[in-house]
Amino acid sequence: MWTATKRHSGYVRAGTVLALVAVLAACSNSTQNHTSPTSPVPASVPASALEGLLLSVGDIDAVMGTQGMVAHEPYTILAQHSNLLPNTNCLGIWQIGDAAIYDEKSLTGFRGQDLRQPDTDTWDAMVVQAVVSYPAADAAKAFFSESADRWSKCTNHHVNMTVNNQPQPKLFFGNLTRTDTELSMPVTRGENERSCQRVLSVVSNIIVDVAACNHDATDQAATVAQKITDRVSH
Numbered sequence: 001m002w003t004a005t006k007r008h009s010g011y012v013r014a015g016t017v018l019a020l021v022a023v024l025a026a027c028s029n030s031t032q033n034h035t036s037p038t039s040p041v042p043a044s045v046p047a048s049a050l051e052g053l054l055l056s057v058g059d060i061d062a063v064m065g066t067q068g069m070v071a072h073e074p075y076t077i078l079a080q081h082s083n084l085l086p087n088t089n090c091l092g093i094w095q096i097g098d099a100a101i102y103d104e105k106s107l108t109g110f111r112g113q114d115l116r117q118p119d120t121d122t123w124d125a126m127v128v129q130a131v132v133s134y135p136a137a138d139a140a141k142a143f144f145s146e147s148a149d150r151w152s153k154c155t156n157h158h159v160n161m162t163v164n165n166q167p168q169p170k171l172f173f174g175n176l177t178r179t180d181t182e183l184s185m186p187v188t189r190g191e192n193e194r195s196c197q198r199v200l201s202v203v204s205n206i207i208v209d210v211a212a213c214n215h216d217a218t219d220q221a222a223t224v225a226q227k228i229t230d231r232v233s234h
Contacts, residue, residue: 043204044136044137044204044205045133045204045205045206045232046108046109046133047108047109047133048109050109050110050111050131050132050133051074051111052231053111053131053206053208053228053231053232054074054111054113054129054131054228055129055224055227055228057069057070057071057115059224059227060115060127060129060224061117063127063212063220063223063224063227064117064125064127064212064214064220066117066124066125067117068117069115069116069117069125069127070115070116070117070118070119071113071114071115072113072114072115072116073113074111074112074113075111075112075113076109076110076111076112078097078098078099078102078104078110079095079096079097079098079099080098080099080100081094081095081098081100082098082099082100084161084163085159085161087154087159088100088101088150089150089151089153089154089157090154090157090159090171090173092147092150092151092200093151093154093173093185093187093198094159094171094187096112096128096130096209096210096211097110097112097130097132097209101147101150102132102143106134106135106139106143107132107133107134108133108134108135108205109132109133110130110131110132110133111130111131112128112129112130112131112209113128113129113130114126114127114128115127115128115129123213124194124214124215125213125214126196126211126212126213126214127210127211127212127213127220127221127224128210128211129208129209129210129224129228130208130209130210131206131207131208131209131228132206132207132208132209133205133206134205134206134207135205136205137204137205139205140202140204140205140206140207141202143202143207144181144183144200144201144202144207147183147200148176148178148183151176151178151183151185151200152176152178154173154176154185155173155174155175155176155185156173156174156175157172157173158170158171158172158173159171159173169189169190169193170189170190171187171188171189172187172188172189173185173187174186174187174188181201181202181203182199182200182201182202182222182225183198183199183200183201184197184198184199184221184222185197185198186198186217194213194214194215194217195213195214195215195216195217196211196212196213196214196217196221197211197212197213197217197218197219197220197221197222198210198211198221199211199212199221199222199224199225200225201225201226201229203229203232203233204232204233206232208225208228208229208232210222210224210225210228212224
């Protein structure tokens with residue numbers, strides 16, 4: 001689900017789509033709903049400021065407990081992977097920044113970036129961070145609500161995929177945890193593989209979309225997303 005070699009568009013690149021397959025452990029049995037405290041809504045963020053919201057290598061290393069994460073160049077083009085996973089309820093969890101999920105015409109900007117350690121398809125740790133701007137906060141909130149509905153339909157869901165007529169390890173989408181501003185879900189790929197946490201959050205007119213993967217992922221994606229959200233708020 002998640003790998004980055006030569007990224008031409010969006011969350012995964014051709015030839016690396018399999019390595020970026022999300023891998024997350026620990027699934028519960030029911031969707032959890034929590035209410036987050038009300039806080040002032042920050043002013044709208046212009047698209048020109050998006051790249052400055054992404055975390056640095058040092059920030060990512062600190063969250064992931066790694067040294068020397070390799071950051072790929074930020075990208076602005078949405079990916080196209082619905083041919084591999086037509087189920088859009090799960091596609092937006094499997095892939096960050098897919099054109100079938102984000103309607104490019106409704107956005108004002110998109111920035112994504114992949115970081116890996118080591119920088120190979122057999123990475124031990126990987127983070128994909130993305131920020132998406134909408135014309136106004138209500139549009140971002142509408143996308144968040146739509147995503148919550150889609151993610152809930154992929155809760156505790158198994159997906160079989162085939163690439164070049166070759167069956168791939170099954171994807172296991174876990175339990176959705178939702179607050180007023182954040183969605184979180186684990187996904188695992190096959191048996192005894194690397195795990196990831198997927199998080200999507202909303203703040204003002206910005207959507208923050210993060211995957212954090214290693215051999216035992218817990219709340220790293222939520223931590224990355226919160227650090228990005230703090231930048232929007234300040």
